[in-house]
Amino acid sequence: MPAQPAAPRTAVIPVQTDEDVTQQADTKPPDIKHSPSPVVASILNPVYRRTALVKIQAPFTDRQLESIARGMVYLEKLGLVSVIVLENDQLPRGDSRERTALVEETMRVVNALEKQGARARPVLGTVVRLGPKPGEEHTSGSREFDPPEAHTFPSDLVHIRSALRAGEIPVLPPLALDSLCRSVRVDANDVIAALVRGMVEAAALDKNAAVREDSPSSSPEEMDLVPLRLMIISREGGVPSYARQGMPHLLINLTSEYDYIRNTFDPRWKLTHSTALSNLRLARTCLAYMPPTSSAVMVSHRSPSSLIGNLITNKPALSSSLPHALLQGNRKLTPDTPTILRHGLPVRVVRRVDDLDKAKLKKLLEHSFRRELEEDAFWARMERDLDFVIVAGDYAGAAIVTREPCPPGTPDTVAPITYLDKFAVLPEHQGDGTVDFLWVALHDETYGLGLPFSANPNGGKEGKGEGRDLVWRSRADNPVNKWYFERSTGHIRQGDWVLFWCDAEARLKTEEGRRASAGLSYLEDWEVGRLATWSDVVMKIPSSWKPKPAKKQLK
Template identity: 30%
Template sequence: MNLQNLALRKGPGAAGHNIQSWTKRRKRCGSFHTIGSCYFATAKPSPSQLKEELAREHVKDLSRKQKAKKQARAIDRDFFMSVLGSSATKRDARSYLSRFTPSSEPLARKPVLPPKDNSQISYGNGVNLGGFYGTARAVAESPKFVQHPQGQTHSATGPQLHVALVKIRAPQTLNDDTLSGIGRTLSQLGRLGLTSVIVVDCKDRAQSYPDSNSRNLAIEQANRIATALDASGETRARLVDDAIGISEKAPGVEDGSAAYLRGRVHVTLRKLLITPLKRGIVPVIPSIGYTDSSQTSFPVQADEVVLALTRELAGFQPALLPDEDPDVMKERLQALRKEVSLDRLIILDPLGGIPSSDRPNGYHVFLNMEQEFESAKQDLVGANLLESDQSSQKDDRVSDLGASNPFSKFVETELTGPRKSERSPLMPGATSVLDTDNTQHLQNLQLVRSVLSVLPPSSSALLTTPDEAANSGRERNAPFQAPEVGTRRLRNPLIHNLLTDKPVFSSSLPVGRLGLPTHSMKNEPVSPTVYMTPTTFAKHGMSVSIFPDPKVTRWEPPTPGKPRLRLTDSQIDLPRLVHLIEDSFNRKLDVEDYLKRVNERIAGVIIAGEYEGGALLTWETPPGVLDDGTAESRARMVPYLDKFAVLKRSQGSSVADVVFRAMVRDCFPSGVCWRSRRNNPVNKWYFERSRGTWKLPGTNWAMFWTTPDLSMDQQTFRDYEGVCRGIVPSWADNKTILD
C-alpha cells in the first residue's frame, strides 16, 4: 500500500526503484519479528562488513596504544631528564640508594605448620587405619588456657614507606598548567621512592580565614590537585576529607602531655592514611576537621593539620591505651616507626623560601635550624618593623631608618628599583622581600621548626614556590642541550633535594659563582637575582660553637698583656679536635710541635656539632715584620685559616658549608687567606668560594683568599703570599717535601 501511494506521487520509476530496494533488503534479512501489525527485520552483516568493522576497531586500538606509548615515553623522558639534571655525585647516589633501597633482610615469615593428616596413618603392610589412632579433632582445636600469652609471630610486612608531607598554599591562585607540573613532579618523586601526603591550604594573604565558603573552596581545590596527580599518568590520588579530628579540650592540660606532642587537631583513623600509601595512592587532605563528639565539620588551620599528620606518621602517641603495658606500647610505637619514615616536609608557597638580609637574592639557601632559627626569626621581625615604618614614610631614604637595622642594606638596594607594589625581577612566581607578607614567612619558619623538632636528624624541609616545583628542568618539548661553560642548568629543587639531600646551590657559594643562564649570555647581562631560585632547604642541623664568640668580642690581632685563647684551654676538647684533624686529613698530627707553633697565635676556633667539623684560624706575621705588639705590626698581621677539617663520615653533607659560612660571615667578614696542596681534590670547592687564587711559584701550594677586591692592595697580596710560603707543617710523618 505504501509503495502504491509512493508510485502515485512520484511516478512508476520511483516505485520500481523502491521495490527493488525493498526486495534486496528482504534478502539480507535473517528473520522477521511481528509486533502487532508492524514487521521488523534483523539483518545479518556480511563478511565484508565484519572485516571493515574489525579493521576500524583495530586501527582505533592501535591509535590508542600508540598514544599511550607516546604519553609514557614523554613521562619517562621528563622523569629521566629531571633525574639527570639533578647533578648528583657518586657520593650522593650512594647515600640515596642506602636510604631508599629496600632492606635485603628477609621478611619475617609465618610459621609453616605441618599438613593436617588426622586420618591418613599407614603402616608397613599398607593398611590404612584411618583416624582410629589419630589425634581427635576436638582435642586438637580446643582452646588452651595458659598463665602467660604466647609470643605472637610477626606477620610479613612490606618495605618501609618513605613519605613526604606536602603543604600547598593558595592553590586557587594557581593555573591548571602549574598544578599539572606539580602533579608531574610529585609523581616523579613517587617513582624515586618518596610517596606524598598533600595538605591543601586555601589561606591567601587577601582572605580572612576561615570564612563561610572556606570548606567548599578547600574541597574544590583538593579535587583539582587530585585531578592533576591523576593526569600525570603514573600516580593516583584520593581525596581524604574525614581523617582529621578536633578535640574539644585544650591539649596538654589535663593529661599532662606536651602540647607539641598532642595538639587540638589529630588524626582520627590511621588506616585512612596508611592504606592508600601502601597502594601507591596519594592522599589529598583539605584543611577540614570533625569534632570528636558531634562530628561537625569545621575549617582548621593547615599548619595544625600538618603537625597532626607529623605526629601520626612519626609514631608519636604519648597516651597509653586503657590497661596497656608500657613495654607493649614501646613495641607498638617501634612498629609504627618501622612502617613509615617521614623524610621530608615540603611547603609550596607562592612567597617562596625564607627571606634573608645577607643574601643577594634575598632568600636563605640553607637553614641550620639549631644555629640560625633565632637569627632568621629576628630578621623577619626586623623586616616587619621596617615595612611598617616604610609604609608610613614612603618617600624617606634608608639613611633615616638607622644603620643598626639588619635590613637597611638590603632595603637600600630595593628602593632604587621597583616600588613595593611592583613585582621584583626574581623567578616567575617569586616576590621581593619587601613585597611579601613576613607574617606568613614567620608561620612557615615556625612550622618547619616544629616539624623537624619531632623527626630524626636525617629528616629535612624544603620551601619553594609552586612554579619551581612544577619546573621540569627545561622548556617543554625542547631538545636536550648540554650546559655551556659558566652556566648551570635549571634544576627541579624537589628532585634534586631527594637525590642529593642538599639545596640546589651550596649555601657557602657566592652568588657570582653560579654562572649565568645560556639565554642571558647570548643577549645581555642579567643580575644573579633574576634567576636565583627562591628556595630554602632546612634541617634540624647542629649547633656551632665559636671561641671566642664574635658577638661578644671581635676577632682582632692579639694585644700584649691581654688574655688570649689557647688550644689547651678547658673550653676546647683538644683530644677530640686532634681526632677531627687526623680523621679529615688522614694523617697523624705532631701535637706537641703543632701546639708550639700555633698556641700563641690562635685567632679563634669554630666547632660544628660534636666535633664533626671545625676550623682553626691564627694571626700570622708576614716575613720582615717584627712581632713586637706595636700598632704597625698588628696592622700587618694576616688572618690565616690553618686547619679546615670535616670528619670522613660527615663529608659531603652540609657541615663544611656551616663552618665556612660562620668563618666568612661572623668571624672574618673582611677576608681571610689559606693555602692548599695543588693536587688537593678539595681545591675545586675552595676555588668556588674564594675571591681569588694564586699558584705559588716554586712550591706545591695554591693560595686562596676571601678578601674583597677593594681591600686587596699589593701589600696585602704580598703579605698573604709570604705567610702561605712560610708556614711549616706539623705532621708526624715529616713528609714536608711533598708539601
C-alpha cells in the same frame, strides 16, 4: 624497615693533609625459608619508597596546579611519595561553603595528579585531633621548638597507610576533630606538624613490633612512614633575606639562625611573604621530629625543576658558602629560588685554648684526617698562635684559624697572616649542611668582616671589624680542591701543594668604589709581594701529625 638511602654528601676533606668473605655453609634445615639476597631484592624493588609531607598553599590556577602535580609524580617515580595537605589562603574562615570549597580544592589536586599519570586518593575524614597529645599538656614550654597544636594516634593513620600501600598519593584537606568530635577546619600547619610527629611515632612502633616478632621491618608492599622531606609550595617561595636585598635564603640552619631571621625580617616583606615566618616555624617544628638527614624546602610554584632537584639531592640550588659576589650575579638566584632548611647545629666561636674541649677536638681531627695527632707540638702551637676556633655542635665540625707572624724584615704595620690551619667535619655530618654552615661562619669572622651580610649569629664578631685575607694550603691531589677553587679568590701551585686565599671583601668593595668604572687591575699595589710572603710562611708551617709507620717490604 628498609634501609634509609644515604643523604648525598658534600665531599669535604680536611684542609691540611700530609698524604693524601667467609663462605657460608649450607647447613640450614629445609623448612627454613631463605631470605632473598640483597642483589635480588634490589632488582625486584630497585627504589626505596619514602614519604614526604607536602603543603600546597593555594589558590593556584589549573595551569599552576598541573606544574605542581607533574613534580609530585616525578618524585613518586624516584621513590619519594607525597602525603599532601592543602591550604587556601583566600578562603575565609567560618564561611558557610567552607567545607564544600575545601573538598572541591582537594578533588582538583587529585584530578591534577591523575591527569599526570599518578594514582591519588582524597582522604576527607579527619586524621588529626585538636589539642596537645594527652599527658603532654604541661611539657611544651621546656622545648626549643613550637610543639604541634594537634596530635594523631597510629590508629588514625589507617587511611593514609591504606593509600600508600595501594600506591596512591593521599590528599587531605585541613580538617581536625575537636573536643566535641566535630570535624572543623584548622590551620594546615597544625595538621602537617601533627602528621609528621604521628608518622615518626607510628614508624617506631612498626619497627619495635618487627623486632619483637623477629621478622623484616617491612615488606616490599610497605613503605617507611618516617617523612624524609617537608615541602611547602606557595606563591611566595623561599624566606627573604636582608643580606640579599629580599632574595631568598639559600640554606638555613634553624638551630642557630631561627631567631635572627625572625628579628631581621623586614616589615615590608609581610605584604609579599605574609606566611614566610609561619612556614619557617612549621619547618622548625617538623624537623625537630624528623631524622637529622631530613630537610625542608620552601619553594614557589614557578620553579618546579628546582623543586624536584632540591628534594632529591637535598642541596640548595646554590651553595650558601660561595663568595657573595658570585651569588649576587648568579642567574640561578631569583625570587623563585627555593630555600632549604635543616635542623642544623649550634655554631660558636672559641678564642682561647683553655675554652676548648681538647679531647673532643682531637677526636674530630683524627677521625676527619685519619691520622694520629702530634699532641704536644700541636697544642704548644695553638697556645702560641691560635686566633679562634669555630665549633659546630658538639665538635661535629671545626675550623681552626691561627695568626702566623710575617718573616723578619716585614714592616711592623703588616698584620700577621690569617691562616686556616684545619677545616674538619665528621663524615656522618658531611651531608647535613654542617660544611656550609661552618664555612659561612668562617667567612663572617675573616674575609667577610665589615659587610652587613656577615652579621650572622655565630657567637663571633657579627660583622663588626675589618676584613682580613684568609690563606690556607691543600695537597695538590686533594679531591676537594675543586670545592676550594669555587670559594677562593685565587690559588697558586707550590710543588705538591696548592696555596689558596680569599681577599678581604670589604677592601675589594672599597677599592672598586674608588675606581668606579675603571675596575680593579690584575695586580694592585697592595698585592705586590704578598704571595711570596704567604708562600714563605705557610709552606714552613710544620705538620700536625705523627709520621706514618714505614710499610714493610716483602722479601
